[in-house]
Amino acid sequence: MSVRIGIIGAGIMGTDHARIFAERLSNVEIRVICDADTARAKKVADQFGIIDVSTDPESVIQRSDIDAVVIASPDSTHAPLSLACIQHRKPVLCEKPLSQSSNQCIDVMNAEIAAGRPFVQLGFMRRFDQAYAEMKTALQNGVLGRPLMMHNFHRNVETPSAEFTGAMAITNSAPHEFDVVRYVLGVEYRSISVFQPKRSDAVVAPVMMVLETEDDQLVNIEINNNASYGYDVRAELIGEAGSLSLNAPLYSALDAKLTHRTEYAADWRARFAEAYWRQNRAFLQFVTTGTFPEIASHSWDGYAAAMVGEAGVRALKDGSRTAIRLIEKPLFYSKLGV
Numbered sequence: 025m026s027v028r029i030g031i032i033g034a035g036i037m038g039t040d041h042a043r044i045f046a047e048r049l050s051n052v053e054i055r056v057i058c059d060a061d062t063a064r065a066k067k068v069a070d071q072f073g074i075i076d077v078s079t080d081p082e083s084v085i086q087r088s089d090i091d092a093v094v095i096a097s098p099d100s101t102h103a104p105l106s107l108a109c110i111q112h113r114k115p116v117l118c119e120k121p122l123s124q125s126s127n128q129c130i131d132v133m134n135a136e137i138a139a140g141r142p143f144v145q146l147g148f149m150r151r152f153d154q155a156y157a158e159m160k161t162a163l164q165n166g167v168l169g170r171p172l173m174m175h176n177f178h179r180n181v182e183t184p185s186a187e188f189t190g191a192m193a194i195t196n197s198a199p200h201e202f203d204v205v206r207y208v209l210g211v212e213y214r215s216i217s218v219f220q221p222k223r224s225d226a227v228v229a230p231v232m233m234v235l236e237t238e239d240d241q242l243v244n245i246e247i248n249n250n251a252s253y254g255y256d257v258r259a260e261l262i263g264e265a266g267s268l269s270l271n272a273p274l275y276s277a278l279d280a281k282l283t284h285r286t287e288y289a290a291d292w293r294a295r296f297a298e299a300y301w302r303q304n305r306a307f308l309q310f311v312t313t314g315t316f317p318e319i320a321s322h323s324w325d326g327y328a329a330a331m332v333g334e335a336g337v338r339a340l341k342d343g344s345r346t347a348i349r350l351i352e353k354p355l356f357y358s359k360l361g362v
Protein backbone atom coordinates (compact mmCIF):
# COMPACT_ATOMS: atom_id res chain seq x y z
CA MET A 25 0.00 0.00 0.00
CA SER A 26 1.28 3.44 -0.90
CA VAL A 27 1.40 6.10 1.82
CA ARG A 28 -0.34 9.29 0.68
CA ILE A 29 1.32 12.35 2.17
CA GLY A 30 0.81 16.09 2.25
CA ILE A 31 3.81 18.38 2.65
CA ILE A 32 3.31 21.72 4.38
CA GLY A 33 5.99 24.23 3.42
CA ALA A 34 7.71 24.53 0.04
CA GLY A 35 10.90 26.19 1.29
CA ILE A 36 14.34 24.61 1.50
CA MET A 37 13.30 21.67 3.70
CA GLY A 38 9.82 21.13 2.22
CA THR A 39 11.49 20.88 -1.19
CA ASP A 40 14.12 18.50 0.10
CA HIS A 41 11.53 16.23 1.76
CA ALA A 42 9.58 16.21 -1.51
CA ARG A 43 12.75 15.19 -3.38
CA ILE A 44 13.55 12.40 -0.91
CA PHE A 45 10.02 10.95 -1.04
CA ALA A 46 9.69 11.36 -4.80
CA GLU A 47 13.13 10.19 -5.87
CA ARG A 48 14.61 8.06 -3.11
CA LEU A 49 11.73 6.17 -1.48
CA SER A 50 9.06 3.87 -2.82
CA ASN A 51 5.47 3.15 -1.73
CA VAL A 52 4.82 6.81 -1.11
CA GLU A 53 2.84 9.35 -3.07
CA ILE A 54 2.94 13.08 -2.42
CA ARG A 55 -0.66 14.16 -2.94
CA VAL A 56 -0.35 17.84 -2.11
CA ILE A 57 2.23 20.51 -1.37
CA CYS A 58 1.09 23.53 0.63
CA ASP A 59 2.68 26.94 0.97
CA ALA A 60 1.46 30.49 1.62
CA ASP A 61 3.17 31.34 -1.67
CA THR A 62 1.28 29.47 -4.43
CA ALA A 63 4.01 30.01 -7.03
CA ARG A 64 6.57 28.44 -4.71
CA ALA A 65 4.30 25.43 -4.05
CA LYS A 66 3.58 25.09 -7.77
CA LYS A 67 7.29 25.04 -8.59
CA VAL A 68 7.89 22.10 -6.22
CA ALA A 69 4.73 20.37 -7.49
CA ASP A 70 5.96 20.64 -11.09
CA GLN A 71 9.42 19.45 -10.16
CA PHE A 72 8.24 16.27 -8.43
CA GLY A 73 4.92 15.50 -10.16
CA ILE A 74 2.74 16.42 -7.16
CA ILE A 75 -0.94 16.57 -8.14
CA ASP A 76 -2.29 19.36 -5.91
CA VAL A 77 -1.11 22.62 -4.41
CA SER A 78 -2.75 24.40 -1.50
CA THR A 79 -2.31 27.50 0.64
CA ASP A 80 -4.31 26.17 3.59
CA PRO A 81 -2.41 23.76 5.90
CA GLU A 82 -5.44 22.89 8.06
CA SER A 83 -7.43 21.72 5.06
CA VAL A 84 -4.48 19.58 3.92
CA ILE A 85 -4.34 17.89 7.33
CA GLN A 86 -8.09 17.18 7.19
CA ARG A 87 -8.14 15.63 3.72
CA SER A 88 -9.43 12.07 3.74
CA ASP A 89 -7.01 11.08 0.94
CA ILE A 90 -3.97 12.05 3.06
CA ASP A 91 -2.55 9.39 5.41
CA ALA A 92 0.32 11.42 6.85
CA VAL A 93 1.76 14.92 6.94
CA VAL A 94 5.21 16.52 6.74
CA ILE A 95 5.54 19.92 8.42
CA ALA A 96 8.34 22.06 7.02
CA SER A 97 6.78 25.50 7.47
CA PRO A 98 8.22 28.28 9.73
CA ASP A 99 9.17 27.27 13.30
CA SER A 100 6.24 29.08 14.94
CA THR A 101 3.72 26.92 13.01
CA HIS A 102 5.19 23.53 14.04
CA ALA A 103 3.32 23.05 17.32
CA PRO A 104 -0.12 24.33 16.18
CA LEU A 105 0.04 22.20 13.02
CA SER A 106 1.22 19.16 14.99
CA LEU A 107 -1.79 19.62 17.28
CA ALA A 108 -4.06 19.68 14.22
CA CYS A 109 -2.44 16.44 12.98
CA ILE A 110 -3.04 14.76 16.35
CA GLN A 111 -6.65 15.99 16.33
CA HIS A 112 -7.18 14.44 12.90
CA ARG A 113 -5.16 11.33 13.83
CA LYS A 114 -2.55 11.87 11.12
CA PRO A 115 1.04 10.78 11.82
CA VAL A 116 3.34 13.73 11.21
CA LEU A 117 7.02 14.20 10.48
CA CYS A 118 7.57 17.65 11.96
CA GLU A 119 10.76 19.60 11.26
CA LYS A 120 12.69 20.72 14.32
CA PRO A 121 12.09 22.50 16.63
CA LEU A 122 8.70 21.23 17.81
CA SER A 123 8.37 24.66 19.38
CA GLN A 124 10.62 27.25 20.92
CA SER A 125 8.17 27.35 23.83
CA SER A 126 8.31 24.45 26.28
CA ASN A 127 4.66 25.13 27.22
CA GLN A 128 3.57 24.54 23.62
CA CYS A 129 5.52 21.26 23.66
CA ILE A 130 3.63 20.25 26.80
CA ASP A 131 0.35 20.97 24.96
CA VAL A 132 1.46 18.64 22.15
CA MET A 133 2.44 15.92 24.64
CA ASN A 134 -0.89 16.23 26.44
CA ALA A 135 -2.78 15.92 23.14
CA GLU A 136 -0.83 12.79 22.19
CA ILE A 137 -1.31 11.23 25.60
CA ALA A 138 -5.07 11.95 25.40
CA ALA A 139 -5.15 10.45 21.89
CA GLY A 140 -3.58 7.29 23.32
CA ARG A 141 -0.74 6.92 20.81
CA PRO A 142 2.18 8.93 19.41
CA PHE A 143 1.65 10.86 16.19
CA VAL A 144 4.62 13.24 16.07
CA GLN A 145 8.03 12.15 14.78
CA LEU A 146 10.42 15.08 15.09
CA GLY A 147 12.96 15.95 12.41
CA PHE A 148 16.08 15.66 14.57
CA MET A 149 17.67 13.72 11.72
CA ARG A 150 21.14 13.48 13.21
CA ARG A 151 20.00 10.47 15.26
CA PHE A 152 19.90 8.65 11.89
CA ASP A 153 23.42 9.74 10.90
CA GLN A 154 25.88 6.84 10.72
CA ALA A 155 28.67 8.73 12.49
CA TYR A 156 26.54 9.59 15.55
CA ALA A 157 25.16 6.02 15.51
CA GLU A 158 28.71 4.66 15.71
CA MET A 159 29.45 7.04 18.56
CA LYS A 160 26.47 5.72 20.51
CA THR A 161 27.41 2.11 19.75
CA ALA A 162 31.02 2.66 20.88
CA LEU A 163 29.71 4.08 24.13
CA GLN A 164 27.28 1.20 24.64
CA ASN A 165 30.01 -1.37 23.87
CA GLY A 166 32.19 0.14 26.57
CA VAL A 167 35.10 0.98 24.21
CA LEU A 168 35.19 4.56 25.40
CA GLY A 169 34.71 3.87 29.09
CA ARG A 170 32.72 6.33 31.13
CA PRO A 171 31.91 9.41 29.02
CA LEU A 172 33.38 12.61 30.41
CA MET A 173 33.02 15.35 27.81
CA MET A 174 31.58 15.99 24.40
CA HIS A 175 32.77 18.79 22.12
CA ASN A 176 30.48 19.97 19.34
CA PHE A 177 31.00 22.47 16.52
CA HIS A 178 28.12 23.48 14.26
CA ARG A 179 28.99 25.99 11.57
CA ASN A 180 26.93 27.48 8.77
CA VAL A 181 28.28 29.54 5.89
CA GLU A 182 25.99 32.44 6.78
CA THR A 183 22.73 33.20 8.55
CA PRO A 184 19.52 32.77 6.54
CA SER A 185 18.67 36.44 7.18
CA ALA A 186 20.34 39.57 8.52
CA GLU A 187 17.90 39.54 11.46
CA PHE A 188 19.32 36.27 12.81
CA THR A 189 20.44 36.74 16.45
CA GLY A 190 22.52 34.91 19.04
CA ALA A 191 19.28 33.84 20.73
CA MET A 192 18.16 32.29 17.43
CA ALA A 193 21.42 30.36 17.21
CA ILE A 194 20.32 28.79 20.50
CA THR A 195 16.66 28.20 19.62
CA ASN A 196 16.96 27.33 15.92
CA SER A 197 20.40 25.80 15.25
CA ALA A 198 21.60 24.39 18.58
CA PRO A 199 18.53 22.15 19.18
CA HIS A 200 20.22 19.63 16.86
CA GLU A 201 23.10 19.33 19.33
CA PHE A 202 20.84 19.56 22.39
CA ASP A 203 18.96 16.54 21.04
CA VAL A 204 21.72 14.38 19.60
CA VAL A 205 24.04 14.77 22.61
CA ARG A 206 21.34 13.74 25.11
CA TYR A 207 20.46 10.88 22.73
CA VAL A 208 24.08 9.63 22.50
CA LEU A 209 24.76 10.03 26.22
CA GLY A 210 21.30 8.92 27.33
CA VAL A 211 21.05 11.67 29.91
CA GLU A 212 19.35 15.05 30.49
CA TYR A 213 21.12 18.35 31.18
CA ARG A 214 21.38 20.09 34.52
CA SER A 215 22.57 23.55 33.49
CA ILE A 216 23.73 25.77 30.66
CA SER A 217 26.11 28.73 30.42
CA VAL A 218 26.44 30.80 27.27
CA PHE A 219 29.26 33.01 26.02
CA GLN A 220 29.70 35.13 22.91
CA PRO A 221 32.87 36.72 21.50
CA LYS A 222 32.78 40.10 19.78
CA ARG A 223 32.94 40.34 15.99
CA SER A 224 34.36 43.30 14.14
CA ASP A 225 31.26 43.66 11.96
CA ALA A 226 27.47 43.68 12.35
CA VAL A 227 26.74 39.99 11.70
CA VAL A 228 25.89 37.67 14.53
CA ALA A 229 28.91 36.34 16.46
CA PRO A 230 29.35 32.66 17.37
CA VAL A 231 27.63 31.39 20.49
CA MET A 232 29.56 29.10 22.83
CA MET A 233 27.60 26.99 25.29
CA VAL A 234 28.77 24.84 28.17
CA LEU A 235 26.25 22.37 29.55
CA GLU A 236 26.47 20.05 32.53
CA THR A 237 24.58 16.78 32.41
CA GLU A 238 22.80 15.06 35.28
CA ASP A 239 25.61 12.46 35.18
CA ASP A 240 28.27 15.15 35.74
CA GLN A 241 29.56 15.26 32.17
CA LEU A 242 30.52 18.46 30.37
CA VAL A 243 29.24 19.31 26.90
CA ASN A 244 30.34 22.27 24.88
CA ILE A 245 28.54 23.46 21.79
CA GLU A 246 29.84 26.11 19.42
CA ILE A 247 27.26 27.50 17.01
CA ASN A 248 28.79 29.74 14.37
CA ASN A 249 26.13 30.79 11.89
CA ASN A 250 28.56 32.99 9.95
CA ALA A 251 31.58 30.73 9.57
CA SER A 252 31.93 31.72 5.87
CA TYR A 253 33.98 28.73 4.72
CA GLY A 254 31.37 25.94 4.59
CA TYR A 255 28.85 23.81 6.44
CA ASP A 256 30.84 22.03 9.12
CA VAL A 257 29.53 19.85 11.93
CA ARG A 258 32.01 18.13 14.21
CA ALA A 259 31.82 16.29 17.48
CA GLU A 260 34.15 14.36 19.72
CA LEU A 261 33.08 12.22 22.64
CA ILE A 262 35.78 11.74 25.24
CA GLY A 263 35.56 8.85 27.64
CA GLU A 264 37.89 7.57 30.36
CA ALA A 265 39.22 4.88 27.98
CA GLY A 266 39.13 6.52 24.55
CA SER A 267 37.56 9.11 22.35
CA LEU A 268 35.52 9.03 19.16
CA SER A 269 35.01 11.83 16.67
CA LEU A 270 32.69 12.18 13.70
CA ASN A 271 34.02 12.10 10.16
CA ALA A 272 31.94 13.97 7.63
CA PRO A 273 31.37 11.73 4.60
CA LEU A 274 33.80 12.67 1.85
CA TYR A 275 33.49 11.17 -1.60
CA SER A 276 36.58 12.63 -3.23
CA ALA A 277 39.79 14.56 -2.65
CA LEU A 278 41.50 16.62 -5.31
CA ASP A 279 45.27 16.59 -5.71
CA ALA A 280 46.43 19.35 -8.05
CA LYS A 281 48.80 22.31 -8.21
CA LEU A 282 50.83 21.04 -5.28
CA THR A 283 47.78 20.86 -3.03
CA HIS A 284 45.47 18.23 -1.57
CA ARG A 285 41.90 19.49 -1.34
CA THR A 286 38.54 18.30 -0.06
CA GLU A 287 35.41 20.42 -0.19
CA TYR A 288 32.78 21.47 2.31
CA ALA A 289 29.07 21.22 1.63
CA ALA A 290 27.26 24.54 1.34
CA ASP A 291 24.60 23.46 3.82
CA TRP A 292 23.23 20.55 5.84
CA ARG A 293 21.35 18.76 3.06
CA ALA A 294 24.42 17.10 1.55
CA ARG A 295 26.17 16.42 4.86
CA PHE A 296 23.10 14.71 6.30
CA ALA A 297 21.59 13.31 3.08
CA GLU A 298 21.76 9.71 4.28
CA ALA A 299 20.35 10.63 7.69
CA TYR A 300 17.37 12.42 6.10
CA TRP A 301 16.72 9.43 3.87
CA ARG A 302 16.82 6.97 6.78
CA GLN A 303 14.65 9.29 8.87
CA ASN A 304 12.00 9.60 6.15
CA ARG A 305 12.07 5.86 5.50
CA ALA A 306 11.51 5.29 9.24
CA PHE A 307 8.59 7.73 9.10
CA LEU A 308 6.92 5.74 6.31
CA GLN A 309 7.33 2.58 8.40
CA PHE A 310 5.79 4.39 11.36
CA VAL A 311 2.80 5.39 9.22
CA THR A 312 2.23 1.87 7.89
CA THR A 313 2.89 -0.09 11.10
CA GLY A 314 1.84 2.40 13.79
CA THR A 315 5.03 1.51 15.71
CA PHE A 316 7.09 4.56 16.63
CA PRO A 317 10.66 4.29 15.22
CA GLU A 318 13.00 3.23 18.00
CA ILE A 319 15.64 5.90 17.53
CA ALA A 320 13.50 8.83 16.34
CA SER A 321 12.77 11.90 18.45
CA HIS A 322 9.27 12.34 19.81
CA SER A 323 7.42 15.16 21.52
CA TRP A 324 9.23 14.66 24.85
CA ASP A 325 12.53 15.14 23.03
CA GLY A 326 11.10 18.30 21.47
CA TYR A 327 10.14 19.49 24.96
CA ALA A 328 13.60 18.71 26.36
CA ALA A 329 15.27 20.66 23.52
CA ALA A 330 12.90 23.61 24.05
CA MET A 331 13.68 23.70 27.78
CA VAL A 332 17.42 23.84 27.07
CA GLY A 333 16.82 26.56 24.47
CA GLU A 334 14.77 28.65 26.91
CA ALA A 335 17.42 28.32 29.62
CA GLY A 336 20.13 29.09 27.03
CA VAL A 337 18.44 32.32 25.96
CA ARG A 338 18.19 33.40 29.62
CA ALA A 339 21.84 32.47 30.19
CA LEU A 340 22.90 34.51 27.13
CA LYS A 341 20.99 37.51 28.42
CA ASP A 342 22.14 37.55 32.03
CA GLY A 343 25.51 35.83 31.67
CA SER A 344 24.86 33.30 34.40
CA ARG A 345 24.92 29.52 34.71
CA THR A 346 21.25 28.63 34.35
CA ALA A 347 19.52 25.56 35.72
CA ILE A 348 17.44 23.32 33.46
CA ARG A 349 14.55 21.68 35.30
CA LEU A 350 12.37 19.36 33.24
CA ILE A 351 8.94 18.20 34.35
CA GLU A 352 8.69 14.53 35.23
CA LYS A 353 8.83 12.44 32.05
CA PRO A 354 5.38 10.97 31.31
CA LEU A 355 5.39 7.16 31.32
CA PHE A 356 3.86 7.34 27.82
CA TYR A 357 7.21 8.64 26.48
CA SER A 358 9.43 6.47 28.68
CA LYS A 359 7.94 3.49 26.90
CA LEU A 360 8.83 4.89 23.44
CA GLY A 361 12.22 4.79 21.77
CA VAL A 362 15.56 4.75 23.52
Ligand code: ISE
Pocket residue numbers: 178179180196197200292
Ligand atom coordinates in the same frame (compact mmCIF):
# COMPACT_ATOMS: atom_id res chain seq x y z
C1 ISE B 1 19.40 25.17 10.50
O1 ISE B 1 18.64 25.96 11.29
C2 ISE B 1 18.77 23.84 10.35
O2 ISE B 1 17.62 23.68 10.59
C3 ISE B 1 19.58 22.72 9.85
O3 ISE B 1 18.96 21.50 10.03
C4 ISE B 1 20.93 22.75 10.47
O4 ISE B 1 21.74 21.70 10.04
C5 ISE B 1 21.55 24.08 10.24
O5 ISE B 1 22.88 24.11 10.53
C6 ISE B 1 20.77 25.07 11.05
O6 ISE B 1 21.39 26.30 11.11
